[in-house]
Amino acid sequence: xxxxxxxxxxxxxAPILLEGLQRLEYRGYDSAGLAVVNSRSLKTRKVKGxxxxxAAAVPAKFKGGIGIGHTRWATHGAPSDVNAHPHLDQEQRxxxxxxxxxxxxxxxxxxxxxxxxxxxxxxDSEVLSHLIGRMVKETDxxxxxxxRALKSVVGTYGIAVVDAQRPGEIVVARNGSPxxxxxxxKEMFAASDVAALIRYTRQVVHLEDGELAVxxxxxxxxxxxxxxxxxxxxxTVDWDAGHYDNGGYEHYLLKEISExxxxxxxxxxxxxxxxxxxxxxGGLNMDARETRSFRRVKIIxxxxxxxxxxxxxxxxxxxxxxPADAEPASEFRYRSPVVEPDxxxxxxxxxxxxxxxxxxxxxxxxxxxxxxxxxNTVGSxxxxxxxxxxxxxxxxxxxxxxxxxxTSTAVAFALLALHLGRVRDLSPADxxxxxxxxxxxxxxxxxxxxxxxxxxxxxxxYADAPGMMFVGRVRGYPVAREGAQKLKEISYVHAExxxxxxxKHGPLALISPELPTVAVVPxxxxxxxxxxxxxxxxxxxxxxxxxxxxxxxxxxDCIVVPRNEVELDPILLTIPLxxxxxxxxxxxxxxxxxxxxxAKSVTVE
Ligand code: AGP
Numbered sequence: 001x002x003x004x005x006x007x008x009x010x011x012x013x014a015p016i017l018l019e020g021l022q023r024l025e026y027r028g029y030d031s032a033g034l035a036v037v038n039s040r041s042l043k044t045r046k047v048k049g050x051x052x053x054x055a056a057a058v059p060a061k062f063k064g065g066i067g068i069g070h071t072r073w074a075t076h077g078a079p080s081d082v083n084a085h086p087h088l089d090q091e092q093r094x095x096x097x098x099x100x101x102x103x104x105x106x107x108x109x110x111x112x113x114x115x116x117x118x119x120x121x122x123x124d125s126e127v128l129s130h131l132i133g134r135m136v137k138e139t140d141x142x143x144x145x146x147x148r149a150l151k152s153v154v155g156t157y158g159i160a161v162v163d164a165q166r167p168g169e170i171v172v173a174r175n176g177s178p179x180x181x182x183x184x185x186k187e188m189f190a191a192s193d194v195a196a197l198i199r200y201t202r203q204v205v206h207l208e209d210g211e212l213a214v215x216x217x218x219x220x221x222x223x224x225x226x227x228x229x230x231x232x233x234x235x236t237v238d239w240d241a242g243h244y245d246n247g248g249y250e251h252y253l254l255k256e257i258s259e260x261x262x263x264x265x266x267x268x269x270x271x272x273x274x275x276x277x278x279x280x281x282g283g284l285n286m287d288a289r290e291t292r293s294f295r296r297v298k299i300i301x302x303x304x305x306x307x308x309x310x311x312x313x314x315x316x317x318x319x320x321x322x323p324a325d326a327e328p329a330s331e332f333r334y335r336s337p338v339v340e341p342d343x344x345x346x347x348x349x350x351x352x353x354x355x356x357x358x359x360x361x362x363x364x365x366x367x368x369x370x371x372x373x374x375x376n377t378v379g380s381x382x383x384x385x386x387x388x389x390x391x392x393x394x395x396x397x398x399x400x401x402x403x404x405x406x407t408s409t410a411v412a413f414a415l416l417a418l419h420l421g422r423v424r425d426l427s428p429a430d431x432x433x434x435x436x437x438x439x440x441x442x443x444x445x446x447x448x449x450x451x452x453x454x455x456x457x458x459x460x461x462y463a464d465a466p467g468m469m470f471v472g473r474v475r476g477y478p479v480a481r482e483g484a485q486k487l488k489e490i491s492y493v494h495a496e497x498x499x500x501x502x503x504k505h506g507p508l509a510l511i512s513p514e515l516p517t518v519a520v521v522p523x524x525x526x527x528x529x530x531x532x533x534x535x536x537x538x539x540x541x542x543x544x545x546x547x548x549x550x551x552x553x554x555x556x557d558c559i560v561v562p563r564n565e566v567e568l569d570p571i572l573l574t575i576p577l578x579x580x581x582x583x584x585x586x587x588x589x590x591x592x593x594x595x596x597x598x599a600k601s602v603t604v605e
Contacts, residue, residue: 002192003020003071003196004069004070005160006068006097006172006215008170008187009184010065011187013036014062017034017068017069020069020191021034021070023196023199024071024196025594026252029050029072030049030073030079031071031074032050032053032072034070035068036062036064037064037066037162037164041092042088045058046086047081066162066167066169066170068095068161069086070099075101076105076125082120082121083121086129087120087123087128089133090117090130092164093133094132094163096125096128096132097160098128099157099603100158100159101156102127102154103154104154105127109127112131127153128161132146142161142166142169142171142214143171146173147223155176156603157176157177158173158177168216169216172207172213173207177353177604178192178206178207178601179191180194180204180206181213184200186218187217188215188220189201194237195396195398202240204236212225237379239396243395243396251592252593255399256399259394261443263392263393264571266393266408269393272415272435277428277435279418283391291423292424294342294370295322295340296322297320297323297324297325297345298344299326300327300332300345301326301349301357302330302357304485305350305354305405306326307406307485308406310481312324313326315414315567316413320417328356330356330357339368345372346416347360347371349382350397350409353377353603355603355604358385361382361385361386372388372389373385373390374409374416375389375391375392376391376396377396398600399600400490400593400600401489406482406574407575410570410571411571414434414567418438433565434568437565437568441568441571444561444562447562448572449579451561451579455559455580458557459582459584463491463588466494466514467493467496468494468516468518469496469515470498470520471533472500473526474499475522476521477497477500477520479570480498481497486577486581489595490582490585490590491581492595503537504536512540513543516542516543519534519537519548520547520573521534522569522573523566534546545558545580546559547561547577549562561573
């Protein structure tokens with residue numbers, strides 16, 4: 001959730017740290033801080049607010065060629081100057097930035113306070129600086145001090161630590177929260193996300209859980225938690241700094257929605273085979289025999305990733321005729337799931353770092369499950385932990401609300417469903433129909449994007465409502481869920497999604513002119529049933545915005561999108577709902593890219 005950046009090299013660290021923090025702000029944005037080492041003493045600045053507030057508080061001459069920075073998403077202690085990181089030890093020798101949660105922080109704090117340590121903040125993270133501060137006096141090595149301190153810690157962390165007495169090195173460590181090293185020319189970087197490094201280097205090394213690294217201007221060494229050195233191969237990130245710019249759009253969210261014709265084309269590129277009407281998915285690492293052997297598919301992910309998994313489950317059942325369902329990874333990991341050898345597990349994550357999803361994957365692996373990943377971020381933890389998978393190639397998603405990654409995930413599932421179907425009973429004719437449909441998607445998304453003016457006006461019309469109901473049936477239901485999710489997270493308008501068929505079992509009581517309904521109504525075999533539901537809403541004086549393939553007098557307003565194959569229609573029906581949520585949020589003056597209380601990458605439980 002929080003962003004970490006660290007620099008050691010010949011330049012002044014502060015501008016590099018501030019630049020990196022700006023790039024990481026989507027991970028957390030309630031307070032920020034940095035520390036640099038100069039003449040064997042620490043200089044720090046910490047502020048409640050955004051990275052821009054921190055930049056304003058850092059004097060122009062803030063010299064020091066080694067430093068660490070942090071942008072925070074509060075878990076323990078309200079956002080404030082003192083609760084902002086870095087945290088220092090009592091001698092002001094050690095500075096620590098931390099992402100994650102120290103579960104035994106209260107116990108450690110009591111113990112340290114009993115020994116006379118005075119805490120400055122309410123955070124769990126501050127125990128780390130005091131523990132390391134004590135250990136560093138007992139040993140001659142910062143690495144050793146960090147290793148020893150971490151032995152008494154229970155919880156998750158990505159940390160970066162500097163010691164004013166050792167101004168040539170930074171120690172970073174990972175357990176559950178990402179840390180990536182960036183290799184420069186006589187300079188080294190570390191961060192919680194490549195976004196912070198990409199302006200300076202594309203050569204990176206990911207730390208594994210339990211690993212620690214010592215970085216110096218001329219290189220790095222990595223170690224296990226029992227101080228054994230590990231060997232790491234750097235790899236080259238194929239995104240560049242331009243991918244992280246807003247491209248002249250007012251918000252990253254609008255940029256990312258608008259990119260979808262290209263990002264979907266990238267997800268599809270090289271993966272459709274017209275000879276046999278199959279999907280080429282080399283990264284699955286499974287031969288045809290193994291692919292045929294699965295009797296169930298279980299999909300796990302969190303939030304929007306989970307909703308895209310529901311679209312995926314529907315696609316797999318329809319095209320491959322394998323029972324499939326999706327479940328929130330955050331629930332799955334805690335209910336001691338039965339892991340079956342003939343079930344294919346699929347974990348979905350844009351960031352590849354969502355802690356609940358990663359923990360679910362680790363639980364599955366421990367029980368011998370076969371797990372694939374559908375992931376956007378190459379080299380991320382979930383990509384590394386899974387047995388194989390599909391990269392989305394959607395490019396970095398910066399806005400907190402997921403749009404292009406959601407769409408590309410649904411497209412990746414269509415490819416997986418085609419692949420599983422064609423080694424079973426999906427006919428060549430149906431295979432061709434799906435391949436052709438997939439190929440039409442980018443142009444059809446372009447067409448939907450031309451509806452933006454109409455959708456902007458509709459968003460303005462409905463944005464004043466105190467809440468909205470979203471309904472859909474079967475293929476339309478996950479679309480309705482994602483539509484409600486987008487609206488609530490960026491506009492803060494209360495939004496509920498229900499299967500259309502469930503309305504009469506309870507939620508119909510809510511329907512009134514004050515609670516408009518967004519109805520997802522594709523032209524499929526359930527059209528008549530959906531129109532009947534609209535009639536029921538109308539009879540209760542509910543206003544209706546229908547999203548589908550035709551206009552209808554049963555609705556007050558209609559958004560009409562192009563038709564594809566019925567199985568693929570959910571992918572297209574989601575796009576207008578993204579634009580609707582975006583323009584509702586703009587009309588309400590919300591901070592579209594950084595909605596309150598949320599963070600892009602949820603690396604805590
Ligand atoms: C999406 O709009 C949300 N911000 C959120 O639900 C997100 O999809 C979820 O946290 C999972 O993230 P991931 O795809 O990076 O794992």
